[in-house]
Amino acid sequence: MSKILQAIATLTFLVQTFVTLAEVPGNGPEKLAEVLKNLKSAIALLEGVIELPDLVKTLLANDTILTLLVNLTVWAFNIAGIFPKETPA
Secondary structure (H helix, E strand, C coil), X not given: CHHXXXXXXXXXXXXXXXXXXXXXXXXXXXXXXXXXXXXXHHHHHHHCCCCCCHHXXXXXXXXXHHHHHXXXXXXXXXXXXXXXXXXXX
């Protein structure tokens, strides 16, 4: 169970980091693609360092799951006011 929690904590950190780095004014789908690309690269690197349970590996290989995690993070950041809303000029 501790391996799953470690994987969740690491994934949460990575998603938050890559979402924050990609948050600039621009096209949402392009930012999502950038975050997913960076996230997949980081996960591939981590698989050699952290032993991930098979269930976690399966979930992380699923683009729909990763997209959901990214979208939930962006939603939470928007609710918390971490990403400032653009005001019309």
